[in-house]
Amino acid sequence: MIWYIGRRLLQMIPVFLGATLIVYLMAFYTSGDPILALAGDKPISPAVEQQLREQYNLDQPVLVQWLLYLRSVLTFDLGVGFNGRPIWDQIAAAFPTTMRLAIIAVVVETIFGVVAGVISGLRKGKLIDTTLLMLSLLLIATPTFVLGFLAQFVFGLQLGISPINVGRDPSWVNLMLPGFVLGGVSFAYVLRLTRTSIAETASADHVRTATAKGLSRGGVVGKHILRNSLIPVVTFIGADLGALMGGAIVTERVFNIPGIGTLLFSSITAGEAPMIVSLVTLLVIIFLLSNLVVDLLYGLLDPRIRYAK
Amino acid sequence: MPSDAPATRRPRSEHWVAPLEETPLQAVDAADTTSTPRSLWGDALHNLVRNPVFLISALLILFVLFVAAFPSVFTSQDPRYGDLSIANQPPGPDHPFGTSRQGYDIMARTFWGARTSVVIGFFAMLGSTLIGGVMGALAGYIGGWFDEVISRVTDIFFAVPLILGAIVVSTRLGEMNLWTVIAVLSVFGWTNVARIMRGSVISTKSQDFVVSSTALGASRISVLLKHVVPNAIAPVIVTATVNLGVFIVAEATLSFLGVGLPTSSVSWGGDISAARDALRTQPSMLFYPSLALAVTVLSFIMLGDAVRDALDPKARKR
Numbered sequence: 001m002i003w004y005i006g007r008r009l010l011q012m013i014p015v016f017l018g019a020t021l022i023v024y025l026m027a028f029y030t031s032g033d034p035i036l037a038l039a040g041d042k043p044i045s046p047a048v049e050q051q052l053r054e055q056y057n058l059d060q061p062v063l064v065q066w067l068l069y070l071r072s073v074l075t076f077d078l079g080v081g082f083n084g085r086p087i088w089d090q091i092a093a094a095f096p097t098t099m100r101l102a103i104i105a106v107v108v109e110t111i112f113g114v115v116a117g118v119i120s121g122l123r124k125g126k127l128i129d130t131t132l133l134m135l136s137l138l139l140i141a142t143p144t145f146v147l148g149f150l151a152q153f154v155f156g157l158q159l160g161i162s163p164i165n166v167g168r169d170p171s172w173v174n175l176m177l178p179g180f181v182l183g184g185v186s187f188a189y190v191l192r193l194t195r196t197s198i199a200e201t202a203s204a205d206h207v208r209t210a211t212a213k214g215l216s217r218g219g220v221v222g223k224h225i226l227r228n229s230l231i232p233v234v235t236f237i238g239a240d241l242g243a244l245m246g247g248a249i250v251t252e253r254v255f256n257i258p259g260i261g262t263l264l265f266s267s268i269t270a271g272e273a274p275m276i277v278s279l280v281t282l283l284v285i286i287f288l289l290s291n292l293v294v295d296l297l298y299g300l301l302d303p304r305i306r307y308a309k
Numbered sequence: 310m311p312s313d314a315p316a317t318r319r320p321r322s323e324h325w326v327a328p329l330e331e332t333p334l335q336a337v338d339a340a341d342t343t344s345t346p347r348s349l350w351g352d353a354l355h356n357l358v359r360n361p362v363f364l365i366s367a368l369l370i371l372f373v374l375f376v377a378a379f380p381s382v383f384t385s386q387d388p389r390y391g392d393l394s395i396a397n398q399p400p401g402p403d404h405p406f407g408t409s410r411q412g413y414d415i416m417a418r419t420f421w422g423a424r425t426s427v428v429i430g431f432f433a434m435l436g437s438t439l440i441g442g443v444m445g446a447l448a449g450y451i452g453g454w455f456d457e458v459i460s461r462v463t464d465i466f467f468a469v470p471l472i473l474g475a476i477v478v479s480t481r482l483g484e485m486n487l488w489t490v491i492a493v494l495s496v497f498g499w500t501n502v503a504r505i506m507r508g509s510v511i512s513t514k515s516q517d518f519v520v521s522s523t524a525l526g527a528s529r530i531s532v533l534l535k536h537v538v539p540n541a542i543a544p545v546i547v548t549a550t551v552n553l554g555v556f557i558v559a560e561a562t563l564s565f566l567g568v569g570l571p572t573s574s575v576s577w578g579g580d581i582s583a584a585r586d587a588l589r590t591q592p593s594m595l596f597y598p599s600l601a602l603a604v605t606v607l608s609f610i611m612l613g614d615a616v617r618d619a620l621d622p623k624a625r626k627r
Binding site (some may be wrong): 011014015016018019022023026027137140141142143144146149150152153157175243246247249250253254259264265269271276280283284287288309 | 396461462464465466468469470473474476477478482539554558562563565566567568578581582584585587588592595599602603604606607610611
């Protein structure tokens with residue numbers, strides 16, 4: 001087990017290095033000089049330009065710049081953005097909101113997705129199963145921003161039970177609707193995964209034995225079907241956490257929520273290269289860690305899986 | 310056996326032999342030994358044409374393709390002609406879906422928008438499948454350190470979500486057009502194809518017919534192209550079909566974020582995001598392009614589902 005974790009952590013290192021390098025190059029170098037882009041149409045004095053270049057290590061060769069950046073990440077000293085505000089403070093201010101949003105989305109997709117998936121899987125081929133399957137397909141086919149607009153239209157304008165724009169320091173209640181929207185697509189995937197898994201387990205030998213020896217239907221479903229069929233679902237939900245942080249860009253923009261997604265998007269449009277790199281690095285770290293946790297959970301949930309040394 | 314059941318009474322004393330028509334061997338005699346059994350693809354096709362999901366999605370896709378090719382069949386209005394004097398009209402005889410805030414005919418915009426989405430979805434699918442297919446096939450076939458390197462590169466791109474990478478690059482590229490959007494989506498969207506191709510090639514290359522053709526002296530490249538890839542491509546085709554829908558969604562999302570196609574182009578994503586400011590006054594601006602987008606993406610996802618079921622005999626209902 002220890003060996004396995006160690007090997008996985010080692011494998012993460014090249015991925016982490018490569019992803020940050022790509023993002024660094026994309027943010028700083030895809031179109032010309034970032035400092036000249038920062039200055040815009042106004043001429044910039046050579047002294048200011050020189051000072052900015054030194055501050056952001058842009059006078060160094062590219063690879064050295066990237067290594068210096070990595071050092072600043074590893075020492076949690078992210079410095080200040082082009083706009084003069086400390087990067088770490090801005091991230092710390094925006095992070096809790098996005099975390100709340102992601103938690104709501106995960107809870108929504110887990111509870112509703114598993115319940116609907118169990119119903120669907122146990123009644124495979126029946127009307128309710130077909131209905132839920134069609135609903136899940138519709139949700140997958142509808143882009144998140146369209147879902148967000150529709151939710152704003154129905155729940156905000158027609159029913160008036162939820163604010164259209166969330167604004168500063170949002171409460172859990174105000175984040176409910178955006179959370180549902182963010183979790184919508186994943187809900188559909190959880191439903192489909194649970195359904196397939198339940199339907200497969202329901203025809204397994206041990207389930208037939210349990211039914212034959214006279215266990216109640218509830219007992220069979222709870223003890224023998226559910227427990228054995230939730231493994232792929234748990235792994236999906238874990239891996240989804242990283243994806244949700246990225247999906248927050250769209251949801252937060254639809255509902256005007258001041259979280260990580262909004263911060264990232266405004267940094268991208270403003271050409272705030274230092275901030276972009278820091279945020280994307282954060283997202284990549286969350287993504288990699290949640291995938292590692294999923295891999296480890298897999299072994300805990302299913303004793304048949306043994307990790308190779 | 311109940312006494313009245315058999316229609317022909319069997320004489321008890323003699324040794325009785327059933328007539329040939331009643332023996333189970335009849336099925337063996339009836340089996341056609343002259344024709345070859347159906348191939349994987351023939352079998353898949355045989356199942357597909359009996360699958361209502363496939364028929365519905367194929368019809369929808371044909372319809373969307375027809376609209377994309379000949380939008381003027383469905384609407385006589387010019388999608389780029391905005392007349393402010395007729396802006397924000399509700400659906401009526403002249404404009405069946407109403408008009409937008411700029412006085413565009415929403416019906417014309419919805420039908421002409423199909424072309425943008427279909428072209429971007431198709432070529433991004435093609436581009437990403439080419440990149441991912443080549444990477445995955447080489448990694449799986451060659452193996453060793455080469456596989457390690459390609460797999461890590463795939464992991465790196467996999468860790469940067471499609472939309473995120475596309476936004477960062479799009480903003481820096483400046484004004485986007487059809488082809489730059491396709492390029493950006495292909496560059497960030499090939500990873501799942503590569504992973505599936507690699508896995509499929511690895512499981513195919515150890516099969517007997519591949520081993521034997523290598524043993525017979527066929528060159529590595531011809532074994533890869535003639536035997537491995539054709540037999541490993543099925544799951545990739547499924548993924549590519551679903552990806553087509555994913556790319557259409559991604560294009561619309563980029564347009565919504567304002568980093569995709571310029572607002573002067575006719576695209577569902579752009580139109581839906583313009584509808585945001587008119588939620589109160591003109592909901593049909595939101596409704597029709599959204600419906601068109603959802604139906605198009607839905608039909609590609611359903612097609613992918615149906616093809617996967619048809620190609621995977623194990624998943625089929627017994």
